[in-house]
Amino acid sequence: MKKLVCLLLVMLALALPSLAAARGVEPTVGGQGGRIIRVTTLAKDGPGSLAAAIAEKGPRIVVFEVGGVIDLGRSVLTITEPNLTIAGQTAPSPGITIIRGGIDVQGHDVILSHLRVMTGADGQPHFSGWEADAFSTVGAHHVLVDHCTFMWALDENMSASGPRFGGKDLAEWRANTSHDILFRENLAAEGLAFASHPKGEHSKGSLIHDNATGITFYRNLFAHNEERSPLLKGGAQALMINNLIYDPGKRAVHYNLMDLEWTGHPFVTGQLTAIGNVMRGGNSTAPGLPFLTIGGAGDLAYYGRDNRAVDRFGKPLPQTGRYGETAARILPSDAPLASTAGFAILPSGELETSLLRSVGARPWDRAADDIRVLFFVAEGRGEIIDDEHEVGTGYPRLAPSRAPFDPAKWDLVTMTPRNGIYPGQKAEAQESLSARDRAMRK
Secondary structure, eight states: OHHHHHHHHHHHHHHSTTSSSSOOOOSOOTTTTSEEEEEOOOSSSSTTSHHHHHHOOSSEEEEESEEEEEEEEEEEEEEOSSSEEEEGGGSOTTOEEEEEEEEEEOSEEEEEESOEEEOOOTTOOTTSSOOOOSEEEESOEEEEEESOEEESOSSBSEEEEOOSSOSSSHHHHHHTSOEEEEEESOEEEOOOSSSSOTTSOOOBSOEEOTTOEEEEEESOEEESOSBOSSEEETTOEEEEESOEEESOSSOSEEEEEOTTTSTTSOOOOEEEEEESOEEEOOTTOOTTOOSEEEEESSOEEEEEESOEEEOTTSOBOOSEEESSSSSOOEEEOSSOSSOOTTOOOOOGGGHHHHHHHHOSSOTTSOOHHHHHHHHHHHHTOOOOOSSGGGGSSSSOOOOOEEOOOOGGGEETTTTEETTSOOTTOOSSOOOOOOHHHHHHTO
């Protein structure tokens, strides 16, 4: 019996898509070849903490000998030192969940994988100024964000940001803001709408800031965000392949070069290549919402292929639209504006089933809120929320766990277990079941 269970687990590991194969073009190797730093405490800082490991210098691979919740107490972890890999997949079950905070990357050559970040309003009053992103790059470059879960942000759930005009010309603007960022297999869900952000409503998926380039979204799930799934600002260049946008509010994908922000600077045409994506309306989606809308004053060069947009009942929605009566134009391109080499691309009609199996942190060892969101997407349920308590009891309460990390049992290049079995791997379907549900399935 024991051998059978082990065999089933190995088969499950091999069946999980995109964990070790079809990885696309990775922009960095992170801390590969560097020293191993073990996280041994769930404290937000101090010896053995994730914060201490992040602050170390030189190439390093951060692994976890503890699982549970890291409470940042309304602060942000800032990564400035380069050549870093944070491998959340090494943590014992239930993995690593960061609450009441977020992560900003300000350095380069960084890999983050299999972390959960649940920012939350934490009871702060409306307009009070608590406005953290769950994750953002800030003038960073060559970053891979892989199989993470970002929820309940007060600003964006996951973004690529930085200075708008850092330098004397366009080449310097682009070099000095975020560039060469790959978001792969992430869940970005339930950005909080009317919470503590000083601007009021701010349920946002992803922002690609002005002049950011080489930004790629591959096989991500955006769910229950009012806007920005993603928003490209002026002059930004992005590639979107096989993403699912479920239950956007007033805008899904959109572009906006704002004249008020570009005063005194020549406009730069943005670029977007979108292939095999799906936008599916839900309970919060505005009627007639297009897949892509344009606002502002600048133009967007656009190549789109095999993108589906439907309402909550499967009725087709427009591919493009606009907000604001300005001169901004969507300029169709006959060929992709970014290279798609190295990416396995599914037909849009096959995307949803594939993505729901693999997206987010630790798909072999799901957290309760991840399961809830994924099942709601599959069932056509859920909506945009204002506070984390609207969908349960708030922040997760997880018992801490411990297990030593043995580097001999891991491939330190791919950061995958040599026997194919991840910590906490489940052989059965992962569902949120009540006591009655469990009794009926026996």
